Amino acid sequence: MTEKIALDVPFMEVSGELCKGCQLCLAVCPKSVIAISDKLNSASYHPAFYTGADCTGCGLCFYACPEPGAIRVVKP
Amino acid sequence: MKTFEKSNSFYQVFERKSGPAKEATHYCPGCGHGNVHKMIAESMEELDLTKRTVFVSPVGCSVFGYYYFDCGNFQAAHGRAAAVGTAIKRTNPDAIVISYQGDGDLAAIGTAETIHAANRGENITVFFVNNAIYGMTGGQMAPTTMIGQRSATTPLGRKEDIHGNPIRMAEMLATLPAPTYIERVAIGNSKHIMKARKAIKKALRIQAEGKGYSFVEIVSACPTGWKMDPVNARDWLVNDMLKVFPLGVFKDESDNQDEDAWKRHFEPFDKAKVDVYLDRMKSAVGEIEPTVLPEDLNCKFAGFGGQGILTLGLFLSQIGMRGGHHVSWFPAYGPEMRGGTANCSVNLSSERIGTPLVDHPNVLVVMNQPSLELFEKDVVDGGTIILDSTVVEGTPDTKRLNAVMIPASDIADEVGTPKVANVVILGALVAATDAFTPEFCESTLRAIIKKKSLIDMNIEAFRRGYDFVKKA
Ligand SMILES: Cc1ncc(C[n+]2csc(CCOP(=O)(O)OP(=O)(O)O)c2C)c(N)n1
Ligand code: SF4
Ligand code: SF4
Ligand code: SF4
């Protein structure tokens, strides 16, 4: 699910199997750089994914997400 | 570089889950419990408290907290987390104790424990996840359910005149003198969450510094119970719930407290001390001299309060104790100090006693009329029934039972006072059961009767009862 991304800019990634598709991360992202996949994961949720650019590494999506392991944000 | 990722205070793998997503929680999509868990784990890790923490999971959707937090864990009965937390803290004062509770758990079934732990100022941290519903059981009304909110048990919406108003626990607890820190936060939007993180961390720090009771109410979301999608649920939380549950600090004494001001030191359990106490109890009956019981005694003594029924039971128990037997003494009496009915159950056994209750005695003592009708039928076949024929009329079933009818009160009066009728009965009981020698009983009575001037009268009463049976 995760796109290839450059390591010297901030990015977020979603662990597609742990995501429950609640969309709370989408709702809080100030840059609107998270989207929902058309595909289902094995738990039958449409997981979120990073659209690939312009994440500022603010971490808001991380705290909005209820799943401990679903989101990782890196701000170099 | 800054990375936001799963805290190390969580287990890597959540063993509860089956299937592929073994690192996912069991919570519904958009459930607030997950957000709160993340904030707690983060604070535990940042304050370096994980190894010292004992997390008490409640009954409710968060019952499986122990599958997530990689610290010490307990799971309390419904509503009892604060009481369990108290016990953990008092026996392990260096532990960081988290009592994590839902609104049904903390504000309904556990209201008493909640209030009294706060009122004692236990040096623990309570995280109260208020989602305005019983999530786990399928969305019934909670004490915090909003007016108008539909739930499984308020299908037409909660009504003030029928169901009362939503309870504001933070405000209520803040009226108590003992708590150090009480704040209400929320997880409705990012601003709320950032504040909630600070409050959770502060609460844990207060406990770690021994500064007393900390309570953080977190207004949370239950999309499933509310029948909303997760994003709408957060909006409803912000727009509706916060009107009833305003955010803020309701009490904060943390800056006025000395470190460890609320750290209570308790002596650990010391077997030697307990043994000294037990030995002192035993020494009151004199030197133990093991005797042989012909059979176990399961006795019921019944009469009016004031007749010495309970003392009769105590004397027999103490004689049994001195004879090296297992004994139990279990009194039951009405609210009247004098004149009401009283009975007591006494077991003397060569083996450990499972229950102090005696439903089917093999020895029944009857010292008033009603007790004869009440208890005679319960005596086992071939059992002994002793009645004070001065005060009780009628004859028990002598075919089925070994009956001793003794004018105990008259005899006692002759000895000096009707008050020793119970000891006359004791003499008759020992004679009828051959449980002990009279000399053994008399030397025990000498040791246990506190008032020395009464000893001879009691020995005389015992003898008269004993001889009445033996010489009959
Ligand atoms: C002694 C007892 N009574 C009732 C229940 C049923 N019960 C289980 S969870 C619960 C309410 C949970 O509500 P809450 O504390 O708000 O937790 P939530 O699931 O909303 O997080 C009840 C009544 C129980 N398990 N044990
Ligand atoms: S870290 Fe901030 S900018 Fe980046 S995806 Fe998350 S919310 Fe959006
Ligand atoms: S908030 Fe978490 S669980 Fe919900 S959609 Fe985003 S990544 Fe998935
Ligand atoms: S029922 Fe409500 S509280 Fe329970 S897991 Fe689901 S969303 Fe969370």
Ligand SMILES: [Mg+2]
């Ligand atoms: Mg609840």
